[in-house]
Amino acid sequence: LITPFAIGLMTAAEEQVRTSADALEDEDGSVETGATQEERARANGQALQDVQKFADCLLLGIAYGATCGGIATITGTLNHYFFAGETLVSSELVWSRWFGFGIPISFVTVLAAYASLYFRYVRSLRFQGINHEVLQAEYDELLSEVGPFSRDELAVALLQLVQITLLIIRPFAISPFITTEFGSSLVNDATVACAPAILLFFIPSVV
Incomplete structure (x- = not known):
């Protein structure tokens, strides 16, 4: 959603520059010399080039933001899914551990x-x-x-x-207390990820 909005904003900015230039030309065109018109x-x-340069910066910023944010979580990119499914790491690599590893890298890459x-x-x-x-x-x-901000969007955000809070605290605050009689945990990342999503089926929508 943010990319079409950014493109529309930059298109509007370019139109603003052109409109301002046309207005000044109509106002002063009769008294300008050839040199003044050239300037x-x-x-x-130059103003149009600056708008294009700002547009490039804005769109690159969106792309960089998606990449930097994707590093932070195990669900951020498809590559992480494949890595987490490898036999050597699947039993040890959980959402909270990846988050602790990825968030500093994400923060540094945002600054860079x-x-x-x-x-x-x-x-x-x-x-x-x-x-x-x-x-x-x-x-x-x-x-x-897209319409105004609704109660449904607030419910989904909350x-x-x-969900994020449960994923972070699950290894030390949930899993150790919900186990089988043999000590195996009955709760994993998928459990706490799905639990809040199930609640959406029971919250009445206003739309």
Whole structure:
């Protein structure tokens, strides 16, 4: 959802630059000399390049964010699933252990990605931003497509937090207390991952 919104926002920013340039040209075109018109055209071209540069930065930031976030959890990418299924590690590799291993790496890669984007794109950027009217128009369009924040979305978000909490505390706060008479645990990551999801079938929807 964020990528189409970002693309729409950058398209609106480009239209804003073009509209501002046309308005200034209509206002001052009758008194401008050839040199002045050339300077204005050069400035408009530079402004459009700055918008494109900012768009590149924004889309790369989304891609980097997805990659950095995917490192943090065992469910973040498909590669982690394959690795976790290997016989040598399947009995030891649990969600909370991977999270403890992956979150520092994820944090470092976020900082590295931010620094890379800042020094490559943002530091030399002269793009002045997008005015409030453009932002409001894009927000209204997005709101008309997806609708306002609902109680159902809040319920899903809260259950997602419960699920993450259970996955983190499961090895030391749940599994040791739910075992067979032979000491084998009856609860694993799949159990605590599915339990909150099952609750969604019992929570009435308002949609």
